[in-house]
Amino acid sequence: MTEAHGSSAVGLSKAASGGGTATGTALLDVQGLSASYGPVRALDGVSLRAEAGRITAVLGANGAGKTTLLRTISGLVRPTAGRVVLDGQDITRAPVEAMVHKGMAHVPEGRGVIAELTVDENLRVGSLFRGKVGREEFDRVYDLFPRIAERRDNPAHTLSGGERQMLVIGRALLARPRVLLLDEPSLGLAPKIVAQIFGLVRQLVDSEGLSVLLVEQNARSALSVADTGVVLNLGRVVVTDDARTLAADEDLRHAYLGF
Ligand SMILES: Nc1ncnc2c1ncn2[C@@H]1O[C@H](COP(=O)(O)OP(=O)(O)OP(=O)(O)O)[C@@H](O)[C@H]1O
Numbered sequence: 001m002t003e004a005h006g007s008s009a010v011g012l013s014k015a016a017s018g019g020g021t022a023t024g025t026a027l028l029d030v031q032g033l034s035a036s037y038g039p040v041r042a043l044d045g046v047s048l049r050a051e052a053g054r055i056t057a058v059l060g061a062n063g064a065g066k067t068t069l070l071r072t073i074s075g076l077v078r079p080t081a082g083r084v085v086l087d088g089q090d091i092t093r094a095p096v097e098a099m100v101h102k103g104m105a106h107v108p109e110g111r112g113v114i115a116e117l118t119v120d121e122n123l124r125v126g127s128l129f130r131g132k133v134g135r136e137e138f139d140r141v142y143d144l145f146p147r148i149a150e151r152r153d154n155p156a157h158t159l160s161g162g163e164r165q166m167l168v169i170g171r172a173l174l175a176r177p178r179v180l181l182l183d184e185p186s187l188g189l190a191p192k193i194v195a196q197i198f199g200l201v202r203q204l205v206d207s208e209g210l211s212v213l214l215v216e217q218n219a220r221s222a223l224s225v226a227d228t229g230v231v232l233n234l235g236r237v238v239v240t241d242d243a244r245t246l247a248a249d250e251d252l253r254h255a256y257l258g259f
């Protein structure tokens with residue numbers, strides 16, 4: 001594993017080997033993933049493991065490679081090196097559609113919904129890309145997000161940012177994923193709403209054994225809800241550790257996490 005890139009700027013106490021040496025079976029195992037946009041190398045040998053029933057936060061500044069990591073895991077960007085293994089199965093070259101069937105759901109940055117359609121219509125349109133979705137799956141999403149249930153007949157453009165985020169998470173949950181990739185769900189939301197959404201995600205993870213890869217620039221909030229944190233800088237893993245340990249590391253926080 002070459003994911004350790006201790007910075008000279010901070011004295012990282014841990015060898016940054018992260019979960020790389022763990023022997024347990026990770027639900028999602030990302031091994032030495034690299035990806036480029038033309039000459040721009042956005043990911044450089046990234047390794048991480050995400051367990052069932054755990055939230056793994058991927059943190060880092062603007063341009064660190066967080067979004068590219070999720071896009072590469074979910075098959076939207078082709079890696080130049082490395083592997084993505086889901087539940088023991090190599091899915092690195094699987095087409096995007098197949099990912100859904102294999103249990104992967106990706107909620108991209110930006111909370112994309114169809115503004116003119118109602119909440120319910122957005123869920124239904126979203127379900128079309130997710131194979132066979134039974135009625136009980138819609139009910140389950142509405143149970144999880146009562147706010148969304150109350151607004152099911154309202155056009156999506158009338159939703160607040162937080163409600164919209166709940167809608168896109170709910171839409172991703174329709175196919176009952178085992179791994180949920182969340183890209184910057186907190187962006188632009190008030191702290192109270194962020195806490196509410198993260199609380200819901202935590203509940204879901206605890207009750208259903210879902211594995212969540214939570215990408216965030218908002219490291220403080222993400223670490224408060226996550227089990228493990230992975231810090232990315234310029235496409236490389238700087239350190240992987242227990243979320244609490246990372247949050248307590250003042251040098252690391254100042255150097256990479258902005259709080
Ligand atoms: N479509 C693209 N074409 C060319 N370069 C890109 C593209 N998308 C991202 N990049 C570059 O790849 C690097 C990683 O970007 P990425 O969007 O993955 O970072 P990020 O950590 O998600 O940043 P942010 O916090 O701003 O969302 C950056 O240098 C970025 O400029």
Ligand SMILES: [Mg+2]
Pocket residue numbers: 066067068109184
């Ligand atoms: Mg991003």
